[in-house]
Amino acid sequence: MNVSTKSEYGLRALIYIARHSDVHPVSAREISAAWHVPVKYLEQILKTLKEAGIVESRVGLGGGYRLTRPASLITAGEVIRILDGRIAPFSCVSETEYVPCEFEIDCGLKTLWARTRQAILSVVDHTTIADLARPASESAAPSQPILLKKQIGR
Amino acid sequence: MNVSTKSEYGLRALIYIARHSDVHPVSAREISAAWHVPVKYLEQILKTLKEAGIVESRVGLGGGYRLTRPASLITAGEVIRILDGRIAPFSCVSETEYVPCEFEIDCGLKTLWARTRQAILSVVDHTTIADLARPASESAAPSQPILLKKQIGR
DNA sequence: TAAATTCCTAGTAAGGCAGTAGGAGATGAA
DNA sequence: TTCATCTCCTACTGCCTTACTAGGAATTTA
Numbered sequence: 448m449n450v451s452t453k454s455e456y457g458l459r460a461l462i463y464i465a466r467h468s469d470v471h472p473v474s475a476r477e478i479s480a481a482w483h484v485p486v487k488y489l490e491q492i493l494k495t496l497k498e499a500g501i502v503e504s505r506v507g508l509g510g511g512y513r514l515t516r517p518a519s520l521i522t523a524g525e526v527i528r529i530l531d532g533r534i535a536p537f538s539c540v541s542e543t544e545y546v547p548c549e550f551e552i553d554c555g556l557k558t559l560w561a562r563t564r565q566a567i568l569s570v571v572d573h574t575t576i577a578d579l580a581r582p583a584s585e586s587a588a589p590s591q592p593i594l595l596k597k598q599i600g601r
Numbered sequence: 602m603n604v605s606t607k608s609e610y611g612l613r614a615l616i617y618i619a620r621h622s623d624v625h626p627v628s629a630r631e632i633s634a635a636w637h638v639p640v641k642y643l644e645q646i647l648k649t650l651k652e653a654g655i656v657e658s659r660v661g662l663g664g665g666y667r668l669t670r671p672a673s674l675i676t677a678g679e680v681i682r683i684l685d686g687r688i689a690p691f692s693c694v695s696e697t698e699y700v701p702c703e704f705e706i707d708c709g710l711k712t713l714w715a716r717t718r719q720a721i722l723s724v725v726d727h728t729t730i731a732d733l734a735r736p737a738s739e740s741a742a743p744s745q746p747i748l749l750k751k752q753i754g755r
Numbered sequence: 756t757a758a759a760t761t762c763c764t765a766g767t768a769a770g771g772c773a774g775t776a777g778g779a780g781a782t783g784a785a
Numbered sequence: 786t787t788c789a790t791c792t793c794c795t796a797c798t799g800c801c802t803t804a805c806t807a808g809g810a811a812t813t814t815a
Contacts, residue, residue, distance in 0.1 A: 448602060448681075448721065450690045450714070452773065458710055474791065482704065488774055494793070506792045507782025523713055527602075536604045550636065555733035556612055559677055559724070560604070566720035567602065570713070579709035606804065628760065642805055648762070660761045661813025762811075768804095775798075782791075 453530040456484045457492045458523060458579065464502065465518040465580040472504070472511030492530065499529045518580055524571035534571065535564040607684040610638045611646045612677060612733065618656065619672040619734040626658070626665030646684065653683045672734055678725035688725065689718040 459482045464473050475493055479486040493512055496502045501521060502512045514521065527534055528543065535541035537560040539548040551557055613636045618627045629647055633640040647666055650656050655675060656666045668675065681688055682697065689695035691714040693702040705711055 448604065448685065448688050448690055450602065451771095455691070455710065458713075459704075459708075462709060476791080485774065487776080490792070491774090491794095497792095504792060505782085506780080506790095508788095508790045509783060510781085510791045512792090531602065534602050536602055537609070550613075553736065554613075555616060555735065556609065559612075559728055559733060562724045562728070563721055566724045567717055570716045570720045574713055574716075579713060581709065582707065605802095630760080639805065641807075644761070645763095645805095651761095658761060659813085660759095660811075662757095662759045663814060664760045664812085666761090756815100758813100758815085760811100760813075763809090765807085767806080770801105770803085772801080773799095776796085778794090780791100780793075783789095785786100785788085 448536065450527065451531050453492055454527045456482070456489060457496060457526055457530045458576075459484070460489060460493060460512075461496070461501070461514070461518070461521065461526065461576045462580045464512055464514055465576050468511075468513045471509060472513045474511040477511070495530060496526070501526065501529065514576070517577070519575050519577035521576040522572050523574045523576070523579065524568060526576075527571060534567055536560050536567075540564050602690065604681065605685050607646055608681045610636070610643060611650060611680055611684045612730075613638070614643060614647060614666075615650070615655070615668070615672070615675065615680065615730045616734045618666055618668055619730050622665075622667045625663060626667045628665040631665070649684060650680070655680065655683070668730070671731070673729050673731035675730045676726050677728045677730070677733065678722060680730075681725060688721055690714050690721075694718050 460478045463478045463481055467473050475486055475489045479489050493502060497504055500515055503515050504510065504512050524534060533541045533544045538544050538546040539551065539557055540561040548554065614632050617632045617635055621627050629640055629643045633643050647656060651658055654669060657669050658666050678688060687695045687698045692698050692700040693705065693711055694715040702708065
């Protein structure tokens with residue numbers, strides 16, 4: 448159960464762009480300096496994000512990246528899927544990379560993984576870059592209420 | 602976002618033991634044959650599970666493994682933690698392996714990861730081996746109702 | 756004594772992750 | 786026109802983890 452640095456850096460980059468690209472596009476170097484991420488690595492991530500249609504870019508002096516859509520229309524789940532691949536904990540319950548398992552008939556685990564996946568999606572697919580870009584003091588509540596009723600310890 | 606084969610095999614082994622250890626303990630070879638898992642690999646997993654106090658073992662002919670507790674008192678989350686380590690998607694929100702992050706103050710992501718973690722825990726910490734060991738036809742519903750109100754597509 | 760079983764340690768092949776490296780080509784400012 | 790600043794593109798690399806394999810020692814029962 449892990450999120451890679453790609454998703455972490457990618458989301459941070461998008462947060463930064465959402466916050467700062469009003470006047471001019473934001474360069475990879477600027478984001479890199481702000482979040483302490485290696486520039487060259489970030490370039491690759493932003494390239495992937497560009498190919499996926501999340502950001503657009505302008506080359507040359509004064510160039511950089513901008514979101515193609517309002518930040519409120521980009522979900523964290525979408526970004527994680529682009530950069531990390533499948534979100535489901537197991538491919539036998541993945542929508543995007545489904546691979547059947549020989550034991551599905553009598554495998555209680557499938558149900559477990561399916562529920563886990565739904566639980567994850569209920570969070571990441573309902574949290575947008577706009578939610579994340581809000582100052583932490585406003586507690587980054589998602590725009591749509593998520594489906595957890597209460598927090599559980601541990 | 603992935604669950605390793607260790608957790609998968611470990612949970613399957615426990616399910617098998619819960620179902621079949623009434624009369625005599627269950628051997629690794631037996632489980633291995635039932636679930637198509639390499640014996641030697643399974644031995645290692647069961648050893649870890651034994652050290653963690655989930656199963657007890659008996660050496661020699663007719664030996665094998667038994668649960669130390671009723672299956673209804675062993676949660677999937679506990680097993681995954683033992684075999685895979687941290688469940689939280691990022692260590693900045695982990696209870697068991699917390700590592701602070703330099704950007705926590707203004708990092709909307711922390712909230713996202715925290716919510717994701719809670720969502721995962723609300724499933725895996727409320728699903729027991731007893732739930733999983735029930736025949737799939739009974740749909741492996743957890744003993745306590747989980748906190749998702751409805752299923753979401755995608 | 757033989758067969759079955761857990762226990763213990765070591766090794767290993769492949770793949771993914773997290774970058775580093777080195778430019779080529781575009782663009783705007785001086 | 787030159788120069789600094791950008792993105793774009795491809796290749797490479799070191800390290801770690803995963804998913805095993807391998808070989809036996811010790812224990813127990815028939």
